[in-house]
Amino acid sequence: xxDNQFKRGxxxxxxxxxxxxxxxxxxxxxxKQHGIDITIEQWSVxxxxxxxxGLSQQELCNATFKDKPSITRLVDNxxxxxxxxxxxxxxxxRINMIYLSGAAATLRDQTMEMANQTLxxxxxxxxxxEIEMCKSVLQRVYDNLK
Amino acid sequence: xxDNQFKRGxxxxxxxxxxxxxxxxxxxxxxKQHGIDITIEQWSVxxxxxxxxGLSQQELCNATFKDKPSITRLVDNxxxxxxxxxxxxxxxxRINMIYLSGAAATLRDQTMEMANQTLxxxxxxxxxxEIEMCKSVLQRVYDNLK
DNA sequence: TTGAATTAGTTGCATAACTAACTATATGTC
DNA sequence: GACATATAGTTAGTTATGCAACTAATTCAA
Numbered sequence: 001x002x003d004n005q006f007k008r009g010x011x012x013x014x015x016x017x018x019x020x021x022x023x024x025x026x027x028x029x030x031x032k033q034h035g036i037d038i039t040i041e042q043w044s045v046x047x048x049x050x051x052x053x054g055l056s057q058q059e060l061c062n063a064t065f066k067d068k069p070s071i072t073r074l075v076d077n078x079x080x081x082x083x084x085x086x087x088x089x090x091x092x093x094r095i096n097m098i099y100l101s102g103a104a105a106t107l108r109d110q111t112m113e114m115a116n117q118t119l120x121x122x123x124x125x126x127x128x129x130e131i132e133m134c135k136s137v138l139q140r141v142y143d144n145l146k
Numbered sequence: 147x148x149d150n151q152f153k154r155g156x157x158x159x160x161x162x163x164x165x166x167x168x169x170x171x172x173x174x175x176x177x178k179q180h181g182i183d184i185t186i187e188q189w190s191v192x193x194x195x196x197x198x199x200g201l202s203q204q205e206l207c208n209a210t211f212k213d214k215p216s217i218t219r220l221v222d223n224x225x226x227x228x229x230x231x232x233x234x235x236x237x238x239x240r241i242n243m244i245y246l247s248g249a250a251a252t253l254r255d256q257t258m259e260m261a262n263q264t265l266x267x268x269x270x271x272x273x274x275x276e277i278e279m280c281k282s283v284l285q286r287v288y289d290n291l292k
Numbered sequence: 293t294t295g296a297a298t299t300a301g302t303t304g305c306a307t308a309a310c311t312a313a314c315t316a317t318a319t320g321t322c
Numbered sequence: 323g324a325c326a327t328a329t330a331g332t333t334a335g336t337t338a339t340g341c342a343a344c345t346a347a348t349t350c351a352a
Contacts, residue, residue, distance in 0.1 A: 017166035
């Protein structure tokens with residue numbers, strides 16, 4: 001086997017999640033330090049509901065790029081925390097519409113602020129053009145494998 | 147809260163693991179289709195042992211960016227699969243040196259080939275300069291949070 | 293209008309992650 | 323030499339992921 005294969009392999013370390021894991025860990029830590037007891041995965045669901053309340057679980061799957069069982073269980077846990085509520089759709093009873101609770105509303109500004117701070121820390125020394133280019137590359141990678 | 151906060155938030159979807167998850171899933175699928183029953187996490191440990199056999203668990207933590215409990219269990223599972231063996235160090239008995247088995251050696255070329263193919267699919271339409279730039283950005287992000 | 297196919301969501305099982313608390317060995321200092 | 327500290331690794335509990343098999347509701351077509 002050629003050494004070239006190993007050089008290519010190094011890419012995995014960076015394209016495959018090292019930076020993203022670091023961001024997630026930092027944000028999770030910030031939440032905890034401020035006494036906010038939700039996981040970043042739960043937060044990512046809330047994030048999309050803050051943009052638009054009353055999404056179906058399937059719509060949450062699409063928005064978060066997670067699969068159906070993952071959303072089922074995240075919604076389970078968010079319901080236990082009384083942050084969201086499942087409401088069966090009237091038109092199509094297969095569908096659960098997910099609605100935010102009042103408690104979730106109060107989390108919004110506080111956690112958004114932390115998320116922005118974390119992103120600012122993460123992106124220190126990275127220009128807007130670099131960010132855009134990175135996004136474009138990662139989008140192409142995602143599309144290539146979709 | 148400003149809309150700007152939500153715009154920044156969009157970055158999470160891409161910097162936070164969507165592309166890397168897609169690559170991991172694809173590689174895992176390729177393994178499975180070729181009857182190779184290891185997970186990509188297990189593979190990532192083997193990958194570093196192929197580069198240098200006989201690393202300690204702590205060295206594997208550093209190489210893979212995983213924490214100690216994660217490596218403990220990955221090595222547990224790799225040992226069950228008879229792909230590696232723990233050997234207590236003679237000089238410092240706290241340390242486990244991890245050695246590849248013969249079975250692991252035969253996996254090397256086959257899985258490396260699949261990893262390269264997967265990367266090629268993932269990186270279709272992405273230039274070498276873009277890859278380098280992306281790596282540099284993700285490295286900076288990682289260093290910012292370290 | 294009945295029966296097949298599709299869609300939305302759930303459940304079970306295995307693997308993996310993070311945190312915190314733990315054991316065992318080694319080191320360093322008084 | 324003995325005790326404090328640091329280091330390597332393990333264990334336990336909770337959360338999350340992927341996959342496959344499942345239920346229930348809806349749609350489509352003969």
